[in-house]
Amino acid sequence: MAVCDVCHNKCDISEGKTGACLARKCEDDKVVPENYGMITSIALDPIEKKPLNLFHPGSYVVSVGSYGCNLRCPFCQNHEISYGVPKQLPCRYMAPEELADIAKEYEPQGNIGVAFTYNEPLIGYEYVVDTAKLIHEAGMKTVLVSNGNASVRVCEEVSEHIDAMNIDLKGFTDEYYEKVLRGSRKMVMDFISHAATRCHMEVTTLVIPGFNDSDEEMERISDWIAGLDGGRGAENVALHISRYFPRFHMDKPATDVEVIYHLAEVAGKKLKHVYTGNC
Template sequence: MRDHVGTVPGRYFSAQADGRIRCEICPRYCQLNDGQRGLCFIRKREGAQIVLTSYGRSSGFCIDPIEKKPLNHFYPGTPVLSFGTAGCNLTCKFCQNHDMSKSREMDTLADAAPPRMLAETAQSMGCTSMAYTYNDPVIFLEYAVDTAIACHEVGVKNVAVTAGYICADPRAEFYRHMDAANVDLKAFTEDFYRKVTGSALEPVKETLDYLVNETDVWVEITTLLIPDENDSEAEIEAMTQWVIETLGPDVPMHFTAFHPDFRMLDKERTPPGSLFRARSIALKNGIRHAYVGNINHKAAQSTYCSGCGAMVIGRDWHMLSDWHLDHRGCCTFCETPLPGRFSGPPGAWGRRRERVRMSREREAR
């Protein structure tokens, strides 16, 4: 455990025959000469190694409702301390956190927070979990893993919000320390991944398969539906059928609304009808828990028992309105277990969002 801010040695790289060093955190496999940075910007070659340049430095901290990640089956109603760094290993044209994820200025990393400080802050503020988010946490793996270890030492759980674009060995290390993950399944065609995100679909599918079938990490999936890009009935059919066949019916899916941003300002907002159609296809194909997001619709944001059909968790945006689960996470009407992670009564954080300074002073937003 390092109480350090700045540059630390990285992991997962190899020397190449031509003298370059290949970064092996993600399938981009950036090959670097001395002094060069990878596409993610925060991993850099220094001499015979790759270093992480953003250890202990963040682009900001905020306490959110866990439903905002979105995670609907992971300790509902509880607060989560969220943070990220700068840079990203994808080049999504629609990025809604581009001020951080696309930043090439280290000044973006305004707050210093070594792992123990982060964990102690989360604990002292009553947060159930820590979320590694805003930009993809796989690129700051060493910082995330050390923070996750520190969080577990004080009873705080860990949540990864990620695109799932990571190689096999770092994947195993990273998720060994995570309790839950929301994975962006951004589309279900290689063409979209290549042209719109600058990455590839297959490694993301491999991450999802690994998480659901080989770990105890609780997993939910989010797809941002972009008009005329990834929202066709055929694509949603193929995606949801793959989820059923490979991951099973109990992995919740979230279909969320796009708004014009970054390099996709010419696109219209996602019509609500597209979200409802995707949700209907998912339910028809056997997904037991499908949700819509970035719009307010209680019926499509609430959770229903797969046994009797009763509403067991009601939601109004990120506010819980109904609760019909017992202490085991079972439906109080028919005792069918609800897949997820539950612990007695729901939290009461609600829809609040509070900015956090590492001086421990909070600034309400």
């Protein structure tokens, strides 16, 4: 039995079992990433799809995902790989060296590197670090797209090898994070605060009617982002305000487009770079 210290769940994992993320396993009284190198999804995406609008705009990035997640968002658009049973998912092992070679192979097509995305990359942070080192050795860039629910220890280890991040700040109340998402707002904020001093940072907030769509909440989010990196967040950190569509277990009607545009205006009072998504 061993305790995992990667995220807020702090799972006490019995020998041979996995934690809540379905990807970290106890072997010989140590927690290891069972999903190491197990790739379920790979694509050459525009960098803006991550979304990253201020980091090498117009370029492409090889995007990869594994399986598992440490949250339980009822609206997850990638729930098949985030919450699916690993043995039933189509996936194959891809060594860090192979992924680095693929990234280099697509450089003539405008690829700048590798993005770790789709499921939650940080529950297999060891693979992220191992691969990122090789990507940098090849002279290419690394991107992390994450929910940010990871410890400062993991943040420090990963951010040293990442050039750009887009982190979800899904709301600004503990009640929403804990009761709806089963996550930790404080952990996400600590992660963003620390990483924003070490790499390029952009933030995404998915706006869901009745949960996080008030002017007051967006004012608090944008004010906090503006204060990142010693107050340089207002100029340097982009906020993506994204429109929700019914997915997975949540059947609320889609967010009104005008609400997204209005909240972007609210955020724009504090932040220089505000973008709308899914509109």
